[in-house]
Amino acid sequence: MADSSQPTPEPAQAPLPTAPSLSExxxxxxxxxxxxxxxxxxxxxxxxxxxxxxxxxxxxxxxxxxxxxxxxxxxxxxxxxxxxxxxxxxxxxxxxxxxxxxxxxxxxxxxxxxxxxxxxxxxxxxxxxxxxxxxxxxxxxxxxxxxxxSLSPETRRTTRRLAGIALATFFVAFVAYRLVFFRSQPIPFVQPKSPFTVEPTSIDPSQR
Ligand SMILES: [Zn+2]
Structure with missing residues (x-):
């Protein structure tokens, strides 16, 4: 418990740009x-x-x-x-x-x-x-x-939270859109044109 009086360390800072040390x-x-x-x-x-x-x-x-x-x-x-x-x-x-x-x-x-x-x-x-x-x-x-x-840590945290919320909202909207999209299809995966339709021109005239 010797170090309990030590203040909590500051969040790590980016390294400082190199500059000469001047006394004046x-x-x-x-x-x-x-x-x-x-x-x-x-x-x-x-x-x-x-x-x-x-x-x-x-x-x-x-x-x-x-x-x-x-x-x-x-x-x-x-x-x-x-x-x-x-x-x-x-x-x-x-x-x-x-x-x-x-x-x-x-x-x-x-x-x-x-x-x-x-x-x-x-x-x-x-x-x-x-x-x-x-x-x-x-x-x-x-x-x-x-x-x-100093748009310091607090502001940055808020920004990150907002970005997270926006992303989640987008995801929910996307899922909802997909659901609505599939439900609005008459039957899934069936083309509107029936595959059994016969093209009149493809029929041999002798068989008519
Ligand atoms: Zn002077």
């Missing part, structure tokens, strides 16, 4: 708008989704200027991503507007690079997540695919 992710400022989607993609692959992912973005992600140390929150990174995606008339704060143009908002700071840091504790490999984020920003694969709000 340094990016040009004009790439910051891509961090949100890429990081969400990497975390999704690491098995982080839903509430946990939201919480992480709210409090566990930070980007800081490599020169002056000015900090951005995960929420601000999200706003940058939104502004880059479509709504150009979306009003950004002056500070985010400056970042959107690729510059550090701090007066007099000439830096063009920010460093993304994961500050929240989590049950994932931070180095891998940062490395994978870098890959996704570089366009290794469309990160939006993995951003689907």
């Amino acid at each position: 992710l340094r990016l040009p400022i004009n790439q910051l708008a891509k961090v949100n989607a890429a990081l969400a993609g990497a975390l999704g692959e690491a098995g982080i989704g839903g509430q946990e992912l939201n919480g992480l973005f709210a409090a566990g992600v930070k980007a800081t200027c490599v020169a002056c140390g000015l900090g951005l929150t995960g929420t601000e990174l999200g706003e940058l991503a939104l502004a880059a995606s479509e709504d150009h008339d979306r009003r950004l704060s002056p500070r985010l507007e400056k970042l959107r143009l690729g510059e550090c908002p701090r007066n007099g700071c000439e830096s063009r690079f920010y460093q993304v840091v994961l500050t929240a504790p989590g049950r994932f490999d931070r180095g891998w997540v940062l490395g994978r984020t870098q890959q996704l920003i570089a366009g290794k694969r469309e990160p939006l695919l993995s951003m689907r709000p």
